[in-house]
Amino acid sequence: MNWISGLQKAIDYIESHLTEELEAADIAAQANYSPYHFQRVFGILCGYSLGEYIRMRRLTLAGSELASTDRKVIDAALKYGYDSPESFGRAFSRFHGITPVQAKSGRAKLKSFSRLSVKLILDGGSTMKYRIEKMGELEVIVKKKNFSCDLETSNRQLPEFWGECWTDKTMLELFERNPKEGIFGDALLGLCLSEIPQANEFVYAIGMMYDGGPVAEELSVEKIPAHTWAVFECVGPIPEAFQKMQHTVYSEFFPSSEYQPSSGLDIQVYPTGDMQSDKYVCQLWIPIEKNL
Known part of the structure; x- marks a missing residue:
């Protein structure tokens, strides 16, 4: 497995398990890397941690569901890994800038954090010693x-x-x-x-x-x-x-x-x-x- 496909496989694994408990070791195994090495490289490449990526993707999906369906706040909280509506509400408000109840009104603006897609882009020729x-x-x-x-x-x-x-x-x-x-x-x-x-x-x-x-x-x-x-x-x-x-x-x-x-x-x-x-x-x- 090469560098690009391994990282993409790990991201695909995350995306298909966002409503389940995610362990760094299981994610890293998709790319054939150790947990520490994968998390370190992920952070270097992306500019944010693996935990941040998972959190922002979950809150993006939760916001979309609350705004477009009749899902209850407590159900969304449990679905996306939060122990209580209170902890979910705090995280939701920090990310979206509004409360889950406001999101359900259908008129509030939500933030969206899109899923990652790994690509090799040939852009210029930088010199590295x-x-x-x-x-x-x-x-x-x-x-x-x-x-x-x-x-x-x-x-x-x-x-x-x-x-x-x-x-x-x-x-x-x-x-x-x-x-x-x-x-x-x-x-x-x-x-x-x-x-x-x-x-x-x-x-x-x-x-x-x-x-x-x-x-x-x-x-x-x-x-x-x-x-x-x-x-x-x-x-x-x-x-x-x-x-x-x-x-x-x-x-x-x-x-x-x-x-x-x-x-x-x-x-x-x-x-x-x-x-x-x-x-x-x-x-x-x-x-x-x-x-x-």
Whole structure:
């Protein structure tokens, strides 16, 4: 299954189950991706989370039914996954700007959020610097933490984690043992290491290449399996330039290349320097495999 058809199959699955309970793992399985990897790529490509898409599609359909049929508000609430008319009413009003009762009058204006359709659009020829690297097993020393696979939640929690690592002196400890040589050079690493599917969580870590020395209690040594990697170069201030580059990787590079990501793992390489500079250079390493 290729990149485009896998994503479309997942969206089709969502659309055919909007009145049922939807689990991220079941949706991701339609595209042959892990829950974390699918939700992350979905958010990068669409600009909103998987949960937001499902919520907006359900509220669109609920509004249409209330305005055009004799369906009761409580029945619409239960049909589209809400526990009570009150919680449904609050969500409905935030989305449509009117109450469900007003929608039933038939004269109010409703919002509509259309279903997604995945297409590969050839538009211009953007240039992207990348290389393919075959690497054996790597060892990194890190501080790690579990985060929700929900994009909205993790986007809030990850910057807080970086801040915590500066505040609690983790960064100073890492810099003191920075090897400054090797494949990543003098750089901090942000790593998406693994997933915990049963908890809908993933493990994220901040660290550096392991220098072989003793390991403090709050840190751990993690092994990164051997992979073939696509290495993308990003130039510009962080996080804006990095986010733009990520979107280009998933919306342009993978759909039009012979490769696809082989797992949810990735490594963000942040060399020492002024991250707000227009000339700041960082990298994104993504494990890849040939399209089937």
